[in-house]
Ligand code: SF4
């Protein structure tokens with residue numbers, strides 16, 4: 001079934017799919033040709049993307065794009081659905097430790113306007129609900145809740161608050177006023193311990209004072225009780241410890257995949273598929289076991305390509321570290337077309353990639369991991385990790401992609417670029433990617449190509 | 461030493477008890493502004509500028525919004541040791557908020573000592589708390605007798621130096637104006653011309669619910685302890701924590717039902733006919749409330765952007781006038 005790695009258009013994937021089927025492709029229940037997502041769910045953006053040609057990548061895309069359908073099926077089977085919001089990686093670990101509970105992030109509606117090329121009308125609808133384009137595209141979530149056409153209404157909605165972005169905090173508050181009750185939990189703004197305080201090590205080489213860890217742990221304990229009540233079974237330490245072990249299986253697979261792809265001179269998997277794969281860490285795309293299967297498949301594909309010395313792109317491609325997720329997935333394809341490749345990323349959930357400590361009481365371990373969220377601490381902490389990762393993966397340039405309307409983007413980019421320049425001397429730019437970036441392609445192209453050219457000049 | 465505070469929920473009485481001078485930023489002279497970057501809140505930027513231009517003072521930022529948190533991040537590089545970030549909890553229904561606030565007070569105490577304050581005695585803290593409480597109650601009572609401008613300035617002055625100074629003769633608000641509530645973010649004295657513009661448009665601000673307005677005096681429904689009675693310092697700190705959290709009524713709280721309850725009572729009692737929502741461009745927390753305010757109170761809401769007050773005051777006056785007329 002193997003073919004030389006390359007990127008295919010949606011149309012080209014039709015032929016490739018037939019070829020794979022003839023060769024005996026085994027698919028999961030949610031499998032099928034990619035084109036059906038355009039026809040059945042109006043994921044029109046797929047027509048303008050290019051996809052890796054492996055069966056493993058096909059599995060990844062089908063898994064991602066079938067999430068709403070799978071959630072609806074789970075609801076029909078009687079599973080309880082938890083809508084986790086904002087924390088990106090913590091609450092789902094708890095929810096998935098319980099039988100018959102599925103967790104998803106309504107925040108994921110962020111990408112719906114892109115995927116549906118705005119034919120969903122979610123952004124316009126959000127505007128009629130009081131949230132205009134001055135808010136981050138996550139406002140699409142509000143409309144998706146209201147029209148009920150995208151994901152099932154969760155049995156329990158949980159949202160972290162405190163040191164979270166203003167956009168999400170404001171939008172979630174509006175959601176609650178529209179009749180969707182929310183269980184809020186406090187996420188303090190992470191700070192360094194004072195000399196007289198007990199310091200706790202957090203994943204990602206960070207630290208926080210014991211008092212903050214205890215506060216988060218107490219909040220998680222409260223949520224654990226609510227989740228247990230919903231599931232009709234206690235979320236005890238043993239169950240949570242097992243949930244953490246399984247979450248770490250996902251995180252280990254991702255760590256191996258990231259090292260294999262970002263660390264290699266060639267490019268065994270394109271940027272777009274890597275972005276999607278990383279996202280699986282935050283809530284396992286509503287199915288933890290399937291996430292493990294999908295990632296295992298991707299990793300096998302990558303290893304095979306590495307052994308065969310295969311690369312999707314020219315090895316000369318400039319190694320770019322990318323900061324923040326892109327509102328338009330097409331931007332990831334474009335970067336590669338213009339001569340770049342991803343060699344490291346911070347898509348705002350690095351804490352969901354780090355291993356959760358397994359040698360601590362489970363709630364304490366989760367609390368420490370939640371506190372390692374790059375968005376709840378100082379921008380300087382985040383910038384330092386970016387610098388360290390750029391070093392580790394030998395990045396040659398940094399792109400900070402701004403999210404339209406996002407409150408944190410107003411100031412963080414300047415600090416990140418400043419530190420990257422000072423510490424590494426790398427060229428760095430900041431640019432904004434809207435949900436559909438087609439009209440901006442000429443500008444994006446010239447800015448990114450100038451960055452890549454600067455990076456190439458430094459090679460000489 | 462002057463210690464500037466960017467949120468009314470960081471207790472000035474605590475700073476005063478350390479022998480330092482708490483200064484609410486709303487009364488400060490306007491700092492020279494730099495051109496605004498995309499998406500940046502002009503008020504948050506003004507706070508950064510204020511800190512940069514007052515090298516002899518200390519600054520307490522609070523965590524209640526992204527813009528101030530990240531403004532603080534930028535300042536830690538340029539002004540290390542002079543800025544402090546106070547973690548204001550967003551939740552208020554559980555015990556965690558109290559724990560966070562209490563530990564932040566402790567940390568703030570250490571910071572104040574480092575910048576030259578002295579350790580507070582129980583007596584000094586108790587007296588400082590009692591003085592501020594008295595001032596707050598006097599200001600709550602005085603509201604009905606002042607013009608909007610006079611009251612707004614008196615409140616800003618209270619946040620500046622803890623005094624109650626209504627500026628001489630009470631300047632009664634016009635009795636015939638349309639009763640309005642001014643709700644929203646910070647209205648520093650350098651932008652209080654807005655209050656005059658509203659009066660000129662035949663509006664009457666009967667409720668100033670901006671950041672340092674009457675809202676900043678907070679919920680005072682609970683009978684509070686006698687702070688001057690002999691309390692040990694840890695007890696006083698606990699009392700202070702509780703009273704700060706009980707008083708707090710703000711948009712960033714989750715859920716922000718306390719804000720709505722506070723408004724509901726006063727909008728009804730004062731016969732408010734329309735709401736002016738004062739916000740800075742880039743302030744998601746307030747902008748997102750416009751529709752919820754309309755739905756909750758069934759009142760018309762006019763959004764007033766702080767930037768427009770500066771760049772196109774005439775247009776803003778015309779909009780206010782049209783709004784007031786439509787309510788007439
Ligand atoms: S993209 Fe940024 S602003 Fe939008 S919800 Fe995520 S963290 Fe908040």
Ligand code: SF4
Nearest residue numbers: 501504525527645743
């Ligand atoms: S006006 Fe809004 S964005 Fe600006 S500092 Fe205040 S809360 Fe933050």
